[in-house]
Amino acid sequence: MYNQTISFVGGGNLARALIASFRKKGILGSKIVVSNRGKEKLLALQSDYDIVPASNIEAAEKGDVLILAVKPQDLQEVSLQIRNAVQKKNPLVISLAAGIDEETLNEWLGSDLSIVRTMPNTATLIGKGITAIYANSRTTPSQKELAESLFRLCGSTCWVETEKGLNLMTPFIGSGIAYLYLFVEALESSALKLGIDPAITREMALQTVFSAAEMALETKDPLHQLIGQVATPGGVTEPSLAVIRSGGLFESMDEAFQIVVQRCENINSEAPSSQPE
Ligand SMILES: NC(=O)c1ccc[n+]([C@@H]2O[C@H](COP(=O)([O-])OP(=O)(O)OC[C@H]3O[C@@H](n4cnc5c(N)ncnc54)[C@H](OP(=O)(O)O)[C@@H]3O)[C@@H](O)[C@H]2O)c1
Incomplete structure (x- = not known):
C-alpha cells in the first residue's frame, strides 16, 4: 500500500508531525517528497527524516498522494502553481487546510479530483493525534482506505459526512490541544504564585492532566462522579470549583468554539474564486 509516493506541499509544523509518524x-524517506517556501525547514526535514526535497511542481508531479500542508491563505497561490501537474498526475489530494472546502480547492486545482479534507492535531507528532476526515464524492473506497490508513499511522481517526462537520470538529480536535496546554499553564502559574518549586511545577501540572485523562479512560466513570470524588462536600476543593465555574470557564469555551467554527466558515467565503487563463 505504501509503495506509493506521498508528496507534501508545505513543510511546516503539521507536515513535520505527519512525516515523523510516517517514518x-x-x-x-525515499517515498516522501516535500516542498516548502523557505529552504531552512526543508533541509531540516531532509536531515531528520531523509525525505526527498523538491519544488512545489516537482512534489505535485511525483505524488500519488498529494498532501497540501500550507496555511489556508497560501493555498490558492500554491494550487494555481501546481494545477497543471496535478491534472496530469491525478493524485489523491489530501488537504490539511482549515476552512477551504473541496469545491473551491477543486476549482483552484483543475477539476474532477478525489479530495480528502482532514482536521488533525499536533499530537500526530508522537503518533497519538486525532484526525477527523471527510472525503468528496469522487474519492473511491480504496482511496478512502488509503487516507484513513495514513492518518491511523499518526493516531486515531474519525470520519465526518459533511464539510460542515469538519468545521465543527476543528475547535475540538485541532485547537483543543492548545486549550489544554493553556489550562496546564494556568495550573503552573498558580502553583508558582504559591511559591512551589519551579523545577517541579511543569512536570506535575502535565502529569496531573495526563493521569486525570488516563483514569477517566480506564475507569469509564462519568466525569461528574470523578469530580465528586475530589470535591467532597465540606472539603477543600468544593468551594474552589465553584469559583472556577463562576469565572466563566464553560462560557469561554463555548465562545472559543464559536470563534473557530466561524473563522473556518469565513475562510472559505473570503477565498477569491479563481478561473485562471
Ligand atoms: N498546527 C495545527 O495544529 C493544525 C491543526 C489542523 C490543521 N492545520 C492546518 O495545517 C496546515 C499547515 O499548518 P501548520 O501549522 O503546519 O503551518 P506552518 O507551520 O506555518 O506550515 C506551513 C508551511 O507552508 C509553507 N509555505 C507557505 N507558502 C508556501 C508556498 N507558496 N510554497 C511552499 N510552501 C509554502 C511555509 O513555509 P515557510 O515557513 O518557509 O514560509 C510553512 O513551512 C494549515 O492549513 C492549517 O490550517 C494545522
Missing part, C-alpha cells in the same frame, strides 16, 4: 511506522 516511525516504516514509510521510507
Whole structure:
C-alpha cells in the first residue's frame, strides 16, 4: 500500500508531525517528497527524516498522494502553481487546510479530483493525534482506505459526512490541544504564585492532566462522579470549583468554539474564486 509516493506541499509544523509518524511506522524517506517556501525547514526535514526535497511542481508531479500542508491563505497561490501537474498526475489530494472546502480547492486545482479534507492535531507528532476526515464524492473506497490508513499511522481517526462537520470538529480536535496546554499553564502559574518549586511545577501540572485523562479512560466513570470524588462536600476543593465555574470557564469555551467554527466558515467565503487563463 505504501509503495506509493506521498508528496507534501508545505513543510511546516503539521507536515513535520505527519512525516515523523510516517517514518516511525516504516514509510521510507525515499517515498516522501516535500516542498516548502523557505529552504531552512526543508533541509531540516531532509536531515531528520531523509525525505526527498523538491519544488512545489516537482512534489505535485511525483505524488500519488498529494498532501497540501500550507496555511489556508497560501493555498490558492500554491494550487494555481501546481494545477497543471496535478491534472496530469491525478493524485489523491489530501488537504490539511482549515476552512477551504473541496469545491473551491477543486476549482483552484483543475477539476474532477478525489479530495480528502482532514482536521488533525499536533499530537500526530508522537503518533497519538486525532484526525477527523471527510472525503468528496469522487474519492473511491480504496482511496478512502488509503487516507484513513495514513492518518491511523499518526493516531486515531474519525470520519465526518459533511464539510460542515469538519468545521465543527476543528475547535475540538485541532485547537483543543492548545486549550489544554493553556489550562496546564494556568495550573503552573498558580502553583508558582504559591511559591512551589519551579523545577517541579511543569512536570506535575502535565502529569496531573495526563493521569486525570488516563483514569477517566480506564475507569469509564462519568466525569461528574470523578469530580465528586475530589470535591467532597465540606472539603477543600468544593468551594474552589465553584469559583472556577463562576469565572466563566464553560462560557469561554463555548465562545472559543464559536470563534473557530466561524473563522473556518469565513475562510472559505473570503477565498477569491479563481478561473485562471
Ligand atoms: N498546527 C495545527 O495544529 C493544525 C491543526 C489542523 C490543521 N492545520 C492546518 O495545517 C496546515 C499547515 O499548518 P501548520 O501549522 O503546519 O503551518 P506552518 O507551520 O506555518 O506550515 C506551513 C508551511 O507552508 C509553507 N509555505 C507557505 N507558502 C508556501 C508556498 N507558496 N510554497 C511552499 N510552501 C509554502 C511555509 O513555509 P515557510 O515557513 O518557509 O514560509 C510553512 O513551512 C494549515 O492549513 C492549517 O490550517 C494545522
